Amino acid sequence: MEEKPVRLDPWASAVKLEYDKLFRYFGIKPFQEVLPRVSQVFGDPLHLMRRGVIFGHRDYDKILEAYKSGERVALVTGFMPSGKFHFGHKMVADQIIYYQKLGFEIFIVIADAEAYAVRKLDRKKVIEIGLYEYVANLIALGLEKNKHTHIYFQTNYEKPYYRLIQMFSRKITMAEMEAIYGDLEPGKVVAALTQAADILHPQLEYFGGFKYVVVPVGADQDPHIRFTRDIADRFENELGLRRPASTYHRFQTGLDGNKMSSSRPDYTIFLSDPVDVAVRKLKRALTGGRATVEEQRRLGGVPENCTIYEFYVYHLLQDDRELARIYSECKEGRLLCGPDKQYAAELLAKFLEEHQRRLEKARDRVLDYVEPPEF
Amino acid sequence: MEEKPVRLDPWASAVKLEYDKLFRYFGIKPFQEVLPRVSQVFGDPLHLMRRGVIFGHRDYDKILEAYKSGERVALVTGFMPSGKFHFGHKMVADQIIYYQKLGFEIFIVIADAEAYAVRKLDRKKVIEIGLYEYVANLIALGLEKNKHTHIYFQTNYEKPYYRLIQMFSRKITMAEMEAIYGDLEPGKVVAALTQAADILHPQLEYFGGFKYVVVPVGADQDPHIRFTRDIADRFENELGLRRPASTYHRFQTGLDGNKMSSSRPDYTIFLSDPVDVAVRKLKRALTGGRATVEEQRRLGGVPENCTIYEFYVYHLLQDDRELARIYSECKEGRLLCGPDKQYAAELLAKFLEEHQRRLEKARDRVLDYVEPPEF
Structure with a gap:
């Protein structure tokens, strides 16, 4: 065989191809450069960090140093409550929970205002989805309720938050916004x-x-991050604001090889999908298999192009050695797509069964975590 | 004399010339058409109504009918805290207090967000002026504190108010806003x-x-009213909003015959001006006098062009008969500008002395009326 020995860096080339210009032109730095320091400061990195799914960052070194020296640190993230919670969202949830366990303060926004005003969704529906899809799944995935964890709806928060919206409007121009958002x-x-x-x-x-x-x-959200960093600079004196740090993660691929999205339910697995439905979707998924079994035995599969393999990397396997084993066996033509899908389906079914038991209970607890708007 | 007998309708012609197109093209209706009904429903009309200073309205008949049948009615108005409180503002204050006495609920916004973001004023200064100029003068002029009177800063109000801002953004277009506001x-x-x-x-x-x-x-604010009425229509089903009614008042003229404005302090009398300063400004004011005393005795003055006479109409004289007497004597050349200014100065001094005594006390009470933002 002419191929190099297998190493557990399955995404390296893809990252290079796809995201190189983010590094070169926009000042995003490779996450792998801070990874050793993550191990020193946080202990075990999240699997998404180890495996290069989180591939870039801005100012993450500042977060590490702040954490190390006992300063206050927080994670901020948000969800657009426009559709059901799927495995692409779980990737964000895993990060939230990782940071919560480290002791970060957590701020999670349910972007109901944007869902209503920009996506033009029905407001009642948006609030319902926010509560019973997003918040409920976060709880079921392990988000703890504590005094440093804040979940809020954009239309139901505190005065000083709204005051910022008003104040920020002073120090940006339409031209700056159009450069990011296009037609406004x-x-x-x-x-x-x-x-x-x-x-x-x-x-x-x-x-x-x-x-x-x-x-x-x-990665597509970086313009918003740059915009927000500019605003922070302009309000540093007046309000004491500082630039946020950021990390960049790969998207989860839909099961047909395109985008995973609520609007493409056939190629997207939702965490509330009945197990048989989810398994059926998975079994139809695009793999990195060859045209014939004979060919695959001879040349090996291409896990880099396999949405099943991605599922292992992102969600189904915590153990790096097992992941490496599957990767090798696929590459070497010893593991074919049929049995591989069967194995993934079993892991997925097991995960979903347990998760959905927790989800059912979690749905009764959403109001402990967040106060929904009255209208 | 070729002039017609004097009647107490000093503004009629001016109103016609200046505001006719508001009636013709924009659907604003003459206030004098509802004036008899005002007397029936409210009792004595405000002097600004009787004298045609309030010259136009939209849907005011609905307000009268609602009031008459015991339904809830409210006045909403606002102040831009960009400079000191002057007699142009007092005209609005008089209306507020008139409606408060009738039992209207009162909502007064201090537009600190707009002052900061659009006028680009210093935020601390804006809050201070809001409190110690606008709110204090309203109290000194007689605004009562009661459970139906709400004064608020735009950056320090309640969630459902901010929710409206978010929601409204859905149902208007940039083109509609540009038509009103020009470059955005x-x-x-x-x-x-x-x-x-x-x-x-x-x-x-x-x-x-x-x-x-x-x-x-x-009158220049009507585009905002039309804009707001459009928004009300678009949220009638969703939020149960109805179009606001409106009244339109003439501007108070500056003492040089141009605009009265905080930015032109020599031609604007502030309610906190030291009495001697205010009197000095008044004595320099543009009048409707003739070139010579002889000419004025022969032709009479022109109260329609006289900023002193306007001060009587808007502020200094409550008694219509006395106003009519001055008007006649001026028209007939019997009252010359010197003695007339002297009389106005005496009334102004008396008003300011009493007002400023109340104002000093009122400044200690502003925090009973409104909660200022913390930053």
């Missing part, structure tokens, strides 16, 4: 300012005073 | 939506439920 409607203008307030408000005195903030986002 | 910056977009929330929020359940709302404004 009033809804988008308000949503962008609101998003900046979502990210920056935890630093205010009212919300407990200054803390270092990290925002985990998908 | 994010600050203006947010300010316009906020102003609509200022006017419409009193109808929400949270703020006590539906009430008929009237907004007294200067």
Whole structure:
């Protein structure tokens, strides 16, 4: 065989190809550079960090140093309650819970204002989905309720948060916003300012005073991060705001190889999918298999192109050695797609069964975690 | 003499010339048409109504009918805390207090967000002026504290108010806003939506439920009223909002015949001006006098062009007969500008002395009326 010995760095080349320009042109830095320090400061890195799913960052070193020296640190993230909670969302949930266990303060926004004003969704539906899909799944995945964990709806929060939206509107121009958002409607203008307030408000005195903030986002969200960092700079003197740090993660691929999204339910596995439905979707998934069994035995599969393998990496396997074994066996043509899918389906079914038991209970507890808007 | 007998309708011609197109093209109706009904329903009309200073309205008949049949009614108005409180503001204050005495609920917004974001004023200064100029003068002029009177800063109010700003952003377009506001910056977009929330929020359940709302404004503010009425229409089903009624008042003229404005302090009398300063400004004021005393005795003065006479009409004289006497004597050349200014100065001095005594006490009470933002 002419291929190099297998190493557990399955995404390295893909990352290079796809995200290299983020490193080169936008100042995002490779996450692997801070990974050794993560181990020193936090202990075990999250599997998404180890496996290169989280591939980039801005100012993450500042978060590590702040944490190490006992300063206050917070994670801020949000969900658009526009559809059901799927495995792409779980990737964010895993990060939230990882940081919560480390002792980070947690701020989670349910972007109901944006869902209503920009996506033009029904408001009642949005609130319901926010509660019974997003918050409930976070709880079922292990989000603890504690005094440092704040979940809120954009339309049901505190005065100083809204004050920021008003104040931020002073120091940006339409041209700056158009460069990021393209054609602007009033809804988008308000949503962008609101998003900046979502990210920056935890630093205010009212919300407990200054803390270092990290925002985990998908790579496509970096313009928002840059926009918010600019606003932080402009309000550094007046409000004491500092730039947020950020990490960048790969998207989860849909089961047909395109985007995983609520709007493509056939290629997206929701955490509330009945187990048989989820398994059926998984079994139809695009793999990195060859045209014939004979060919696959001879050349090996291509796990880099396999949505099943991605599922192992992102969700189904915590153990790196087992992941490496599957990777090797696939590459070497010893593990074929049929049995592999069967194995993944078993892991998925097991996960979903347990999760859905927790989810059912979690749905009774959402109001302990968040106060929904009255209308 | 070729002139017609004097009648007490000093503004009729001016109103016609200046405001006719508001009636013709924009659907504003002459206030004098509802004036008899005002007397029937409210009793004595405010002097500004009787004298045509309030010259136009939209849907005021609905306010009268609602009041008559015991339904809930409210006045909404606001102040931009960008400079000191002057007699142009007093005209609005007189209306507020008139409606408060009738039992209207009162909502007064201090537009500190707009002052900061659009006018780009210093935030601390804006809050201070809001409290110690606007609120204090309103109290000194007679605004009572009661459970139906609400004064608030835009950056320090209740959740459902901010929710409206977010929601309104969905159902308007940039083109609609540009038609009213011209070139838009994010600050203006947010300010316009906020102003609509200022006017419409009193109808929400949270703020006590539906009430008929009237907004007294200067004629130049009608585009905002139309904009807000459009928004009300678009949220009639979803939020139960109804169009506000409005009244339109003439501007007070500056003492040089141009605009009265904080930015032109030499031609504007502030209610906190030391009496001698105020009197000195008044004595320099532009009058409707003739070139020579001889000419004035022969032709009479022109009270319609006289800023002193306007001061009588708007502020200094409550008694219509006395006003009519001065008007006649001026028209007939019997009252010259010197003695007339002297008389006005005496009335002004008397008013200011009493007012400033009350103002000093009122400044200690502003925090009973309104909660200022913390930052």
